[in-house]
Amino acid sequence: MRIIDQLLLQNKAWAEERAALDPDFFLRLSQTQRPHTLWIGCSDSRVSVNVITETEPGEIFVHRNIANLVVSTDFNLLSVIEYAVDVLKVELIILCGHESCGGVQAALTMPDSHELIFVGTWLRNIRDIYRLHRQEIDILDSEEDRVNRLSELSAREQAHNLAQSFIIQRAWQRGQPLTIHGVMYSLKTGTLRPVAEIASPPSALGPAIKGGSKQ
Ligand code: CO
Numbered sequence: 001m002r003i004i005d006q007l008l009l010q011n012k013a014w015a016e017e018r019a020a021l022d023p024d025f026f027l028r029l030s031q032t033q034r035p036h037t038l039w040i041g042c043s044d045s046r047v048s049v050n051v052i053t054e055t056e057p058g059e060i061f062v063h064r065n066i067a068n069l070v071v072s073t074d075f076n077l078l079s080v081i082e083y084a085v086d087v088l089k090v091e092l093i094i095l096c097g098h099e100s101c102g103g104v105q106a107a108l109t110m111p112d113s114h115e116l117i118f119v120g121t122w123l124r125n126i127r128d129i130y131r132l133h134r135q136e137i138d139i140l141d142s143e144e145d146r147v148n149r150l151s152e153l154s155a156r157e158q159a160h161n162l163a164q165s166f167i168i169q170r171a172w173q174r175g176q177p178l179t180i181h182g183v184m185y186s187l188k189t190g191t192l193r194p195v196a197e198i199a200s201p202p203s204a205l206g207p208a209i210k211g212g213s214k215q
Pocket of ligand 1: 042098100103104
């Protein structure tokens with residue numbers, strides 16, 4: 001069977017099953033969405049948001065790109081954040097990095113002249129983080145450890161990039177409750193681990209930043 005036919009068949013079975021369990025399910029969802037969370041994660045096929053968080057359609061607004069980067073000139077990402085924060089009023093933004101990220105690995109190992117021009121250009125954002133933490137990363141024995149450490153450092157960096165964005169700062173200034181969490185997903189265990197938390201500031205002194213665990 002062709003993959004498309006298989007997917008259509010599985011979708012039909014799923015829709016029928018959901019409707020049988022909860023006859024109003026699709027009607028409710030078709031009327032409005034009220035997601036509590038914006039998820040910014042990697043495009044990696046193994047990090048499926050609703051599956052790993054056991055959430056339902058309608059709960060999580062999603063943006064994914066290679067290596068879960070928050071780049072201040074990315075209008076695609078910025079429009080997602082703006083809509084999620086200003087219109088949907090999400091209370092939580094999760095920035096999710098993951099172990100064994102192919103994007104991070106490529107940033108560490110791929111030469112500049114690599115034929116994947118767009119991927120290479122995009123991943124330069126990670127190389128900048130690598131340069132900042134090079135000593136800490138280079139002493140690690142295995143490539144796997146180096147990739148995972150850089151992924152975590154990047155996840156924290158992206159969470160802070162997010163906190164500094166105009167959209168988030170504006171939301172905090174008007175008193176909107178909104179917390180940013182940086183997390184790392186382990187492909188080996190299927191678990192999420194917090195690595196950063198940035199809450200709305202109690203005063204005008206700027207966001208309260210808590211460091212995460214180093215594990
Ligand atoms: Co990845």
